[in-house]
Amino acid sequence: MSFGVFLAVLFAAFLHAGWNALIKMGADKLGGMVMLSVAHGVLALPLALISPWPSAETWPWLIGSGLIHFAYQVFLMLAYQHGDLSRVYPIARGTAPMLVLIVSMLALSDAITAPEVAGILVLGGGIALMARGVLTNGESRRMLPYAFGAALATAGYTLTDGLGARASGEPVAYVGWLMIASALFYAPAAVALKGRAVLRASPRAWGLGMIAAAASFGAYAIAVWAMTRAPIALVGALRETSILFAVLIGWVFFRERLDRGKLIAAALIVAGVMLTRL
Template sequence: MADFNQVYPISRGSAPLMTAFLGFFLFHETLPITGLLGILFIILGIILISRSRKIAEFNLHKDALFFALLTALFTASYTLSDGNGSRVGETPFAYILWLFFLNGIAMYLLAWLRYRQHLKTKIKSYWKPAFFGGVMQLVSYGIVIWAMSHASIVLVAALRETSVLFAMILSVYLLKEQFNRKQLLACLVILAGIVAIKMG
């Protein structure tokens, strides 16, 4: 239907914009001009990274565009939900722990319904890496939720997308992938966006 390097920047880049739009109309969350410029710079940098290599002519199917934007809408929705949920209680840590606890129960029930014959064997075989991955997910997204309880949800959502930058840097040093001028420009644009957000 469409290439990953076409769909991914649309879904990831559109999410902060949708978060800003929905946050303004649903929760009256506003941003300074520098914050909005920072978000736009980060989104532009993400697009530059994803388009940094020669690919086929951009010809995105309308269904692919629809699902990319739908993914962005879901991302914006759970971002706003988690951000405001962390602010309701006395501490964001209670929300974080309950969120992962209930998600864990839901995922286990779905796995049991779908793979009940093999679930026990798979758990015995892979519980160590699964436990390690679960802890990493709890810590990484827990930090995001904690940050949204103290700062603008929209700005945190935009800064979260800079993970693309770190993934690219790791790919250069660990996977020995090439680093070209367009990727360097993308890094500088993302850094400019971070600076603009900090100035706001």
Template sequence: MSLTALSLVLFAALLHAGWNAMLKSVTDRAGVLAAVSAAHAMLGLALVLAFPLPAVASWPSIVASTLLHYGYYMLLFRAYRHGDLSQVYPISRGLAPALVALSAAILIGETLTPPGWLGLACVSLGVGILALQRGAVHASRQSVGLALGLGVLIASYSVADGIGVRLSESVFGYMGWLFLLELPVPLAIALTRRRNGGGFGGRVLLMGGLGGVAAVSAYGIVLYVKTIAPLGAVSAVRESSVIFAALLGILVFGERPVAGRLIAAAVVAAGVVTLALA
């Protein structure tokens, strides 16, 4: 992975951790998720109007990724209802890199070099340390199961998008349709709240809008880098967002203990450097 690709993915990881920190700071997580997906859809419409249609060969990936994202939002909502964000996030994001690398090897024959696999192992180990340090072993079976399910969905749509964007012949067109097809998510949440006589608070809309911009930027950057770097490496480095989230938790939310999270950060950093050199 080149230095440019590495820098872009690390920036995307920081953005991803940032919007999850916003999500953690509010009680109305469903409202924030609705605003985030609405921001996706609005940007998607702009991209659809501005760029060519993606190639026909990429549409199965768009459909698959869209359906997987619907499942992702549903599981994310349930996981945060039954488990802590600091438990769900590291488990779900930590499972994805190994599954992506394995799937890429099986589906498209894309394998990492031995140092690359070592780096992937370090990243996954560091994320695992963080998950255990945060008390995941004491979490309820339901929350752990939901987090594991999220990891499978994250890996699945990562592989689908990695393949689809390479076949699209229009990266921004692919992104546009992928984002636009998230529109049913905020519509469904808004319709449900209207039936129940509820609405969205101003703070929720503001936080969700900011989170949506960060989420769209992060995912768009990752989609682009997948066209110039191995899928497994991109997915692994992207999961350094777990470390950024841990640091944000320490510095912003005062979460403790510090030592275990710093150890995990060092392990992941070593994995990131190894992947970059590989």
């Protein structure tokens, strides 16, 4: 991997942690997620329109993944309402690849290597230590089920999208239509819960949502580009430094507590995820 690609992937990791921080920053996190979802749909619309119409075999995957993405956004929003960025992000980000690996091994009969087994064990230890910090530091315990729910949803849409993209034969078109489907699920549901006032957010809220969506798209686009210039496994492993960025952003910008236990837990989660990627 060249130094330029290395820096680009680190920037993508920072962007991924950054858009989560923007959602955490907003006073109305439901509204922020609506802005993010709508902006995703708008950004994806041109991509979908120039791509082939999804085949009949693709629609069940798109609908299923859209529903799982909706669940992910709800869980993530609730987790950030009750917990710190530096606590929620590592748990949600770290648990998902562990679940994907276990399900792939058990349900899809994928082979699992010794480093991946080691990664699962290290990941499990880091996640347990991070969750224990919630209980010992007097933080809201309500964030834990939501953070783990977000992780479960992430694992679900990762597996669903992998199978759906294979079924479609058009992965770029699949991603475009998926973003639109996700927006169509989330925005009406938010209006049903909070009324149309959720769409009449302040210019600042819309701005944060649009910036978060752009950061999310940018992080994904940079990662895909990097995978054409460097080994995919190496790019995937380096992206997980976003966990460390999230911990630092939480400490610097949100004044969240940063103790030795949280740092060790975050480092274990990053190391474990990297082991499962390499």
